[in-house]
Amino acid sequence: MIGIDTIVFFMFAALTVFAALRVITARxxxxxxxxxxxxxxxxAGIWILLEAEFLAIxxxxxxxxxxxxxxxxxxxxxxxxxxxxxxxFWKWFPVGILLAGAMVFEMVWxxxxxxxxxxxxxxVKHAADYSNTKxxxxxIYTDYVYPFELAAVILLVAIxxxxxxxxxARRSSKKQNPSDQIRVKAKDRIRIVAMxxxxxxASQTDVSKAx
Amino acid sequence: MMEAQILQLLQWALNLVGxxxxxxxxxxxxxxxxxxxxxxxxIVAPIMVGVAYLTFVxxxxxxxxxxxxGPNRVGPFGLLQPLADGIKLLMKxxxxxxxxxxxxxxxxxxxxxxxxxxAWAVVPFAEGMALANVNAGLLYILSMTSLGVYGIIIAGxxxxxxxxxxxxxRSAAQIVSYELAMGFALVCVLLAAQSMNLSDIVRGQQNGHxxxxxxxxxxxxxxxxYFIAGVAETNRAPFDLAEDESVIVxxxxxxxxxxxxxxxxxxxxxNMILIAALTSVLFLGGWLPPLDIAPFNEIPxxxxxxxxxxxxxxxxxxxxxxxPRYRYDQLMRLGWKVLIPLTLxxxxxxATWMQTPFWLW
Numbered sequence: 425m426i427g428i429d430t431i432v433f434f435m436f437a438a439l440t441v442f443a444a445l446r447v448i449t450a451r452x453x454x455x456x457x458x459x460x461x462x463x464x465x466x467x468a469g470i471w472i473l474l475e476a477e478f479l480a481i482x483x484x485x486x487x488x489x490x491x492x493x494x495x496x497x498x499x500x501x502x503x504x505x506x507x508x509x510x511x512x513f514w515k516w517f518p519v520g521i522l523l524a525g526a527m528v529f530e531m532v533w534x535x536x537x538x539x540x541x542x543x544x545x546x547x548v549k550h551a552a553d554y555s556n557t558k559x560x561x562x563x564i565y566t567d568y569v570y571p572f573e574l575a576a577v578i579l580l581v582a583i584x585x586x587x588x589x590x591x592x593a594r595r596s597s598k599k600q601n602p603s604d605q606i607r608v609k610a611k612d613r614i615r616i617v618a619m620x621x622x623x624x625x626a627s628q629t630d631v632s633k634a635x
Numbered sequence: 636m637m638e639a640q641i642l643q644l645l646q647w648a649l650n651l652v653g654x655x656x657x658x659x660x661x662x663x664x665x666x667x668x669x670x671x672x673x674x675x676x677x678i679v680a681p682i683m684v685g686v687a688y689l690t691f692v693x694x695x696x697x698x699x700x701x702x703x704x705g706p707n708r709v710g711p712f713g714l715l716q717p718l719a720d721g722i723k724l725l726m727k728x729x730x731x732x733x734x735x736x737x738x739x740x741x742x743x744x745x746x747x748x749x750x751x752x753x754a755w756a757v758v759p760f761a762e763g764m765a766l767a768n769v770n771a772g773l774l775y776i777l778s779m780t781s782l783g784v785y786g787i788i789i790a791g792x793x794x795x796x797x798x799x800x801x802x803x804x805r806s807a808a809q810i811v812s813y814e815l816a817m818g819f820a821l822v823c824v825l826l827a828a829q830s831m832n833l834s835d836i837v838r839g840q841q842n843g844h845x846x847x848x849x850x851x852x853x854x855x856x857x858x859x860x861y862f863i864a865g866v867a868e869t870n871r872a873p874f875d876l877a878e879d880e881s882v883i884v885x886x887x888x889x890x891x892x893x894x895x896x897x898x899x900x901x902x903x904x905x906n907m908i909l910i911a912a913l914t915s916v917l918f919l920g921g922w923l924p925p926l927d928i929a930p931f932n933e934i935p936x937x938x939x940x941x942x943x944x945x946x947x948x949x950x951x952x953x954x955x956x957x958x959p960r961y962r963y964d965q966l967m968r969l970g971w972k973v974l975i976p977l978t979l980x981x982x983x984x985x986a987t988w989m990q991t992p993f994w995l996w
Contacts, residue, residue, distance in 0.1 A: 458739075458789075477771050482774065484782070485777055488781075488782065489778055490781065490811055497808070500800070557771055557831060600964075602968055
């Protein structure tokens, strides 16, 4: 008897594989990016089945909600010539197959062998009040606090480096200083000069005679 | 509880015609699914009516604020105006631009509306009144609201039009920027409530002192930041740069007509109502009465919730009538240089404050 869990799992798994294949075969880069979004989504579905709801929702939030949006943003702006990218596909095909084969071998070796059997833990069912998020937070901030902090520092360095590498001060660009603009008062901009509103024009009578 | 009552009612009604046994035999295996579908309809139908009448209220409020009357021709006080608008949009021809990507062009409005409705799954309307009582509810909400931007970007790209594309790019940058401020404001609420379950967050604000126990008091800056980020995320004035009519025609939905346009419209207003619901749940005590004494706590929680939502929605309309539109660089400056630093500081302040005896919530 196949449980509903298994059916849902295979549905999501098939969807993930299909979407992942379309990412590399789609001719249009925007379509490829959207298929990657679909792959993330179905992967999140599989994680939900494993009761890893924190990771699943974070995957959607971070990768689908932010990273892929920026990715799409860039892909849409660039005019990518897909034919040029496909040049030399068959030349590099054997290398690709070799790499893919090595990766498949490694995965099967790690997940499937007896020596590393402890890494292949079956999903344990938990009670409804079990909070995945709380457990994860507890582990990160107690048992694994140093690796976690280290990863955070490395990410920070990467952020600073990325900004430093792309920051080029253009001398020609004009800037505004909004706080100066806000702080400005009326008397900084205009000067009101007191002067009589009307003066007697001496030659008025002459002008009227001339007309 | 309610499920059993409805089943009894159904049984009584079907017994009158003597069909209960045969009908129940058919639907019993699928009953949990049917029950969830019933709940979805009970939530979505009022939202759709709410959206329709929010457009009407918006036009009326804007009208009165600008010393006009607003719509008053269709039906008594113009009350049938949303219906007339809906029928008009349904009857209009759907035009698909010739250079557009047809599949994505049609898909985009669906992608805009679906997350706006999906997020409602975890919103509690009253004690125990939520479609799904999810432990990671707040994260779910955050991830669903961040998906709405796909409809906008895809619409802008698939239209094959300059104005639509510019609108889409503006919107993508805006939503990604304001999501950070929104996320940090939510982190403060998480800290205060020590839970991500929306129902637990409301219960955390219940300490017998009425509105003094609500989180908008200790988290007042976050309340303001969340509301501003909410206005920006829904592309509402004064942050409606994605559909800036004086610069880029109608922004990302320039090329849409008829129901395609209507779906974007529905999505925007459904998102507004969602932000209003979330603001009331997170900061204004959800279904809790403002004073925990006799005449107030007799009123069902649902009415308090709806009252708070209406107040927030009125704020949305008030903002639109009051402020001129932001310039794009001003918008980015406000998001990155004002709101995000403010929220970062307040996270630390709240976390420290909670360790002291002065934390009363």
